[in-house]
Amino acid sequence: MNLLAADGAAAPGEGEAPRTAPEEFAPTAEPRLDGIENPWRLTPHLYSGGEPHGDADFAKLEKLGVRTIVSVDGQRPDLDAARRHGMRYVHVPIGYDGLPQSAQWALTRVGREAKGPIYVHCHHGQHRGPAAAAIVCQAASGINHQQAQDILKLAGTGKQYGGLWRDVAGFVPPALDQDLPELVEAARVSSLAEAMAALDRQADHLGMCMKAGWKAPPEHPDLAPAQEALLVREGLHEARRLLSPQHAKEFGAAMSAAENVAAELQTAIEANEPSRATSAYEQLRRSCTDCHKKHRDK
Known part of the structure; x- marks a missing residue:
């Protein structure tokens, strides 16, 4: 419409x-x-x-x-x-x-x-x-x-x-005769599964940054480690908002805890404390693995 x-x-x-x-x-x-x-x-x-x-x-x-x-x-x-x-x-x-x-x-x-x-x-x-x-x-x-x-x-x-x-x-306005998207009242938004898949990709980016000493990896120089940690934190926060009441009961607390670990990871990267960052990253990956075992990989 x-x-x-x-x-x-x-x-x-x-x-x-x-x-x-x-x-x-x-x-x-x-x-x-x-x-x-x-x-x-x-x-x-x-x-x-x-x-x-x-x-x-x-x-x-x-x-x-x-x-x-x-x-x-x-x-x-x-x-x-x-x-x-x-x-x-x-x-x-x-x-x-x-x-x-x-x-x-x-x-x-x-x-x-x-x-x-x-x-x-x-x-x-x-x-x-x-x-x-x-x-x-x-x-x-x-x-x-x-x-x-x-x-x-x-x-x-x-x-x-x-x-x-x-x-x-960097915004460049499209030409006045450019066909523009139809506007909708309620767009289709990512499902929880899609949100978690996106988080997996961002966590992989963090792994690459860790291997590069919490710097931009040579094979992916566009990655900024602190920003990737921030995106994981925000992604977890937004994913929690997608939870149904039943899912919130099942693993809302685990996602909230993971969000806190992602915040600790971001802080450690920004403070240039690589050992602390690596510890937080490993804790984050463990929390993801544990949650997947309980709720996804059945």
Whole structure:
């Protein structure tokens, strides 16, 4: 379903050209969204922040005049709450490792066509959400790369999330006649099995870094050990959010413990303590193996 047309906003070829006129860019904290994490007003028609919870938060967005909410989190958006308050969701889930071209182009379509004002959020509104909002702002308001990076600085986006900074700084808007992805209310997100498979690959990257003395391995010079540890930590955190109540009972505590070990690994790498890092890595691998024996390899 074309959400733009369904919401009454014309898509290109349906009576309205894409928005291309620059808007005032003056990022500032947004006190009217008190209670929502990290709320920012980026332009008169674009806000970013944390996930809205319950009718009280959606009512605050409604009072601001927000018409379109964009979630880049992996959780399914609360579509019913948004609809009760006269808003529509667009779901463009991304990870902490960057914004793939498909997501950049979907966010471009949001910036050019979606009915505003627009509110962009991730989970806590500090890393992925501001990065996505910076893409929307470049597409809709014509801000430059430095201004886009200023959004990340303002929101406190961690420098350790190098892929987010890279893709915001390197964003090139697609041509106005470029076909852009269809926007959906609730995208298909990774299953728990897919999330765990991705974690296995990242753990393999960590093993390569360990063998290279906790430096980028010669065969994979693009790997940054501390960032790989961070991605494992965030991956475990997000995977826990995918757990069903039954799975949470079975191995939620084990995943939480593994997340803490991944945080210890990241800290050790950043402190340049290779022995400590190796000990944490080995503990992390043991916890993964033990969990697999109990719950996967039956």
